[in-house]
Amino acid sequence: MQRKWTEAEQMLLRMTATYTDQEIAPYDMAMANANHYPDGLIEKLIETGFLTIMLPKTYGGADFGPEVTAAVVERVAQGSASVAVTLEGHYKSVEAVMRFGTPALKAALLPQAAKRIFAFGMTEPTGGSNHLGIQSTAVKQGDGWLLNGNKIMITNGGLAEVYCVLAKTGEQELSVFVVDKDMPGVQFGKQENFIGLRGTPVGEIFMTDVWVDDDHLLGKIGEGRIIGDQAHDDARILMGAVLSGITQHALTLAVQYANERTALGAPIGQLQAIQRKLADIATAHEINKLLYEHVVYLKASGQSYTEEAAIAKAHGSRAAVKACDDALQIYAGYGYSRDFPLAHLITDARALEIAEGTVEKMRTAIALSELAKEAD
Ligand SMILES: Cc1cc2nc3c(=O)[nH]c(=O)nc-3n(C[C@H](O)[C@H](O)[C@H](O)COP(=O)(O)OP(=O)(O)OC[C@H]3O[C@@H](n4cnc5c(N)ncnc54)[C@H](O)[C@@H]3O)c2cc1C
Incomplete structure (x- = not known):
C-alpha cells in the first residue's frame, strides 16, 4: 500500500529515526516513571521542526502529506508512544484549523503552529462519548462569543497554547471555537495521573468568561459535531x-x-x-x-x-x-x-x-x- 517515498520524504524519515533513537528513546523509561516528559525535550522537538511537517508552505510549514506525517508518528512511537501522542494531538488540531478556520484565523494562527502546540478539547467531567452531555457554553456577545465551561483529559492540556474547544451554542447545538492560553479567563487544572502515556501531558482547562471574536469560530455555528x-x-x-x-x-x-x-x-x-x-x-x-x-x-x-x-x-x-x-x-x-x-x-x-x-x-x-x- 505504501508508495515509494520521495527523496525529501526519505530524508525526513531518516532524520526522524536518528532523532528518535538519540533524543527521545533514551528518556522513554524516565517519562514512564516520572509521569512527565524531561525538561528540554519538547523545546528540542519544536526547534527541530516537528510541529510543522504537515503544514502548507503558505503558513511556513514543510508541506509533507498525510502518509509521511503518519510514518513520522509511527517512527517516534517506536521510541516513545508518549511523545508520538503529543505530536498526534497537535497535528489533528492544526488540521482542524486548516480545514475549518476562516482565512483571517488561518493567516493569524497557523504560522504560530511552528512554535506553539495545539490541542482539541471535547471531553468534560460529564462524559466524553456523549457529545450532548457537554456543558460548556458559548453565548453571542457583540461581534464575538463568551465561553464558559471546563474540559478534562485533554492531550497536551497545559502544554498547548492553542485550543479548539467544543461548546454548546444552543440546547442541542454544538460549535467549535479556538481559544488561546493567553486570553483572559483561560486557566489550567491538574494533570491526569494516567497509568500509561505518562510522558504525554493530559490535563484540564477552565474557561471563565473567555471572549473570542467571530473569526475564532471553526466552520459554521452548529457544525461542532x-x-x-x-x-x-x-x-x-x-x-x-x-x-x-x-x-x-x-x-x-x-x-x-x-x-x-x-x-x-x-x-x-x-x-x-x-x-x-x-x-x-x-x-x-x-x-x-x-x-x-x-x-x-x-x-x-x-x-x-x-x-x-x-x-x-x-x-x-x-x-x-x-x-x-x-x-x-x-x-x-x-x-x-x-x-x-x-x-x-x-x-x-x-x-x-x-x-x-x-x-x-x-x-x-x-x-x-x-x-x-x-x-x-
Ligand atoms: C490518554 C488520553 C488522552 C485523551 N485526550 C483527549 C483529548 O485530547 N481531547 C478530548 O476531548 N478528550 C481526550 N480524552 C478523553 C477521551 O476522549 C474520553 O475518555 C473518551 O471519549 C470516553 O469518555 P469518558 O471517559 O467520559 O467515558 P464515558 O463516555 O463516560 O464512557 C463510559 C463507558 O461507556 C461506554 N459508552 C458510552 N457511550 C456509549 C455509546 N454511545 N455506545 C457504546 N458505548 C458507550 C464507553 O465506551 C465506556 O466504556 C483522552 C483520554 C485519554 C485516556
Whole structure:
C-alpha cells in the first residue's frame, strides 16, 4: 500500500529515526516513571521542526502529506508512544484549523503552529462519548462569543497554547471555537495521573468568561459535531501509526531478549512456546502497519476513510495490548518489573482503546457503516 517515498520524504524519515533513537528513546523509561516528559525535550522537538511537517508552505510549514506525517508518528512511537501522542494531538488540531478556520484565523494562527502546540478539547467531567452531555457554553456577545465551561483529559492540556474547544451554542447545538492560553479567563487544572502515556501531558482547562471574536469560530455555528468527528477521523489514523510503533517497539525488545536469555543451555528463542509469541507479536505489528497505511492511503487519495480509521484504532489497540503482553511474558519476571519498559508499553497501548473515541463507540460506528452499505 505504501508508495515509494520521495527523496525529501526519505530524508525526513531518516532524520526522524536518528532523532528518535538519540533524543527521545533514551528518556522513554524516565517519562514512564516520572509521569512527565524531561525538561528540554519538547523545546528540542519544536526547534527541530516537528510541529510543522504537515503544514502548507503558505503558513511556513514543510508541506509533507498525510502518509509521511503518519510514518513520522509511527517512527517516534517506536521510541516513545508518549511523545508520538503529543505530536498526534497537535497535528489533528492544526488540521482542524486548516480545514475549518476562516482565512483571517488561518493567516493569524497557523504560522504560530511552528512554535506553539495545539490541542482539541471535547471531553468534560460529564462524559466524553456523549457529545450532548457537554456543558460548556458559548453565548453571542457583540461581534464575538463568551465561553464558559471546563474540559478534562485533554492531550497536551497545559502544554498547548492553542485550543479548539467544543461548546454548546444552543440546547442541542454544538460549535467549535479556538481559544488561546493567553486570553483572559483561560486557566489550567491538574494533570491526569494516567497509568500509561505518562510522558504525554493530559490535563484540564477552565474557561471563565473567555471572549473570542467571530473569526475564532471553526466552520459554521452548529457544525461542532461534524468538526469533532472529522478531528477524530484524522486522529485515529495517527493513533493507528502510534499502535504500529508500539508493536514494533515490543517486537524489537522481545526478539532481543529471546536471543540473549538462555534456558536449558540455549537462547529461549529456540523454544517453540517463545517462537509462537514472537510470531504473534510480529503478526500484530504487520497488521497494525497495514491497517493504518491503508487508511492514510485512502485519505491521501481523497477517498472516504471514516470507517477504516475506526477499524485501524479499534483493532490496532487491542492487538497492541496483546502483543505487549506477549512481550512481557517473554521477559517474564523482568517484564513484570517497572525497571523494564513492557509494563508501560501495555498501558500506553491500552490508552488508545479510550482516547479519540472508545472502542465501543468505534464498533458502533463500524457496524452502522456496514449496515448502511447493505441498505444502499
Ligand atoms: C490518554 C488520553 C488522552 C485523551 N485526550 C483527549 C483529548 O485530547 N481531547 C478530548 O476531548 N478528550 C481526550 N480524552 C478523553 C477521551 O476522549 C474520553 O475518555 C473518551 O471519549 C470516553 O469518555 P469518558 O471517559 O467520559 O467515558 P464515558 O463516555 O463516560 O464512557 C463510559 C463507558 O461507556 C461506554 N459508552 C458510552 N457511550 C456509549 C455509546 N454511545 N455506545 C457504546 N458505548 C458507550 C464507553 O465506551 C465506556 O466504556 C483522552 C483520554 C485519554 C485516556
